[in-house]
Amino acid sequence: MIKKRVLVVDDSAFMRKMISDIIRLSDSLECVDTARNGEDALKKLEKWKPDVITLDVEMPIMDGITTLSEIMRIKPTPVVMLSSLTKSGADKTIEALSLGAVDVIAKPSGSISLDIKNIETEIIQKVENAANANVKLTNRRPSQLVTDHYKPIQSDKPIVAIGSSTGGPRALQQVITKLPADFHAPVVIVQHMPKGFTKSLAERLDKLSALPVNEVEDQDVIKKGKVYLAPGGKHFRIIRKGQQMVASVRQEEPVKGHQPSVDVLFDSIANLKNCHPIAVVLTGMGSDGSKGIIQLKRHHPKTIAISQSEATCVVYGMPQAAEKTSLVDYVHNIEDIHKVLVQKIPKKR
Known part of the structure; x- marks a missing residue:
């Protein structure tokens, strides 16, 4: 079986190591590389052409939202956002999902989650699912729906x-x-x-x-x-x-x-x-x-x-x-x- 290529993007070396190790537990995924920020990720996007990317929301130099926008513009790729459970992190994650990110994983204890292994099953499942997601929806031609024959229901409740x-x-x-x-x-x-x-x-x-x-x-x-x-x-x-x-x-x-x-x-x-x-x-x-x-x-x-x-x-x-x-x-x-x-x-x- 050909494994799906994963690029892990996080500004924390510890998180990059932990997430990469978790990805390698999957029989259908391989971590081809890691990136420390958005700029680094965009360079490696061209090099590796990954099937799926895990992307930290909060990063220096180029943050997750900017990076995601560039990924969707250059080469639409399934992206799973990793976010801390702060109000700012949640708001930015919802923005990322509206821009085309496929899913979100909540870091269990902040930006550097020492207990990330506690959610390794969730990480593997969501990344495996995302690897098969259809993110190239913007190229599809919109349909023309004629609604005249959709009569209102006969109920006031x-x-x-x-x-x-x-x-x-x-x-x-x-x-x-x-x-x-x-x-x-x-x-x-x-x-x-x-x-x-x-x-x-x-x-x-x-x-x-x-x-x-x-x-x-x-x-x-x-x-x-x-x-x-x-x-x-x-x-x-x-x-x-x-x-x-x-x-x-x-x-x-x-x-x-x-x-x-x-x-x-x-x-x-x-x-x-x-x-x-x-x-x-x-x-x-x-x-x-x-x-x-x-x-x-x-x-x-x-x-x-x-x-x-x-x-x-x-x-x-x-x-x-x-x-x-x-x-x-x-x-x-x-x-x-x-x-x-x-x-x-x-x-x-």
Whole structure:
């Protein structure tokens, strides 16, 4: 088997050594070289033509954001960002994901994490996944979607539930920021992301969107015209309290390795009465969301299920798994999904 070539970029010699050693534990990866800053990385990008790059966010001379922008301009390559769990680190990481980075790994104890080996399984898994990601999406020709035949649903209680993982922050930005201010449904989201990063993602989406976007908190009342993002490290459910839909946010055991879990969110909506779900599955590794769609369709037969097209996914796993249920109603390019949502949601009377 031909191994995928990895370039490790970090300003700490200790971190370069530790990450390189972890990469070498994988049967499908080889660390071809390391770089101490962005300038060094760009030189070695040309030399090695790596299949995937691990990139530190905070570096002298040329930082991770500038380096990532140059990589995407010169030779688009899957990049996994390594970031400390500071507010600045999280904000810069979300910016990096919006610029095309595939995934993020949280350094467990700051810039120089002496305990980095504690997350070696996560590092290997995310780098292996990223090595097969599709990052050359900007060259694809946009489609022209005719939305005239997408009739509004016959319900005054719609709820839009979105699940996403690898490549999701960028995909979410393409959907949420294009919804109009008068969008008459609540939008609830699970994005697989480490604890500490989802708040920065919500803040970024909020700044760019006509709708208010918040990281959801336990007991928040779920209202139309607002967007609620599950916090990293906690499951997000919707429950009924009287006539209101209310968020239940709890730290529990991961479901198939995920917390938050798309299936958990979808299942909770399936158990609600008197609502019309629209379930959207975006780019991501694995199959999270597919079982939830089965439950939604079982309890609410008029549920509309939408998946992101393979051509526009960074990783096609989750949408593909959803489509294999044979319950997905529409498969669309990412730039068209918001159009379908707008057409389907009845206008405010």
